[in-house]
Amino acid sequence: MKKLVVVLLVLMFIVSSVVACGAPAASEEPAEKKSEKVEAEKDDAASAEPVTLRFMWWGGDDRHQATLALIDRYAEETGIVIQAEYQGWEGYEQKMMTQLASGTAPDLIQMDSPWLLNFAEKDLFVDLTDNANIDFAQFDQEF
Numbered sequence: 677m678k679k680l681v682v683v684l685l686v687l688m689f690i691v692s693s694v695v696a697c698g699a700p701a702a703s704e705e706p707a708e709k710k711s712e713k714v715e716a717e718k719d720d721a722a723s724a725e726p727v728t729l730r731f732m733w734w735g736g737d738d739r740h741q742a743t744l745a746l747i748d749r750y751a752e753e754t755g756i757v758i759q760a761e762y763q764g765w766e767g768y769e770q771k772m773m774t775q776l777a778s779g780t781a782p783d784l785i786q787m788d789s790p791w792l793l794n795f796a797e798k799d800l801f802v803d804l805t806d807n808a809n810i811d812f813a814q815f816d817q818e819f
Contacts, residue, residue: 727757734762
């Protein structure tokens with residue numbers, strides 16, 4: 677059950693990221709201005725550095741294949757590259773601790789829920805609750 681919860685949380689994060697990166701609602705700008713704006717954004721995007729994130733998780737082959745497929749789809753939708761770092765359960769916690777302590781941890785980490793409080797108390801994670809760009813209204817506030 678814990679594995680399912682973690683996988684669902686990871687999927688929820690990725691889906692939330694895709695939704696957050698979606699196009700803004702249509703405005704009342706004239707079509708000509710919108711076209712100019714779109715072209716300028718394309719030029720900016722073409723000249724910007726591509727975004728690459730590292731994502732570490734554990735699991736069996738089925739989980740790995742499903743997550744890799746989701747990563748590929750996410751890259752197609754957003755242009756964001758996710759470097760996959762996956763392994764089995766054995767030694768995962770120790771590897772994660774070492775990477776967090778050394779400052780070499782991936783951007784996204786699958787974490788077993790019993791470890792969360794221990795790591796959070798050490799200020800090893802970014803607290804996103806104060807980020808004005810993220811709408812947490814859709815999430816259970818008790819979680």
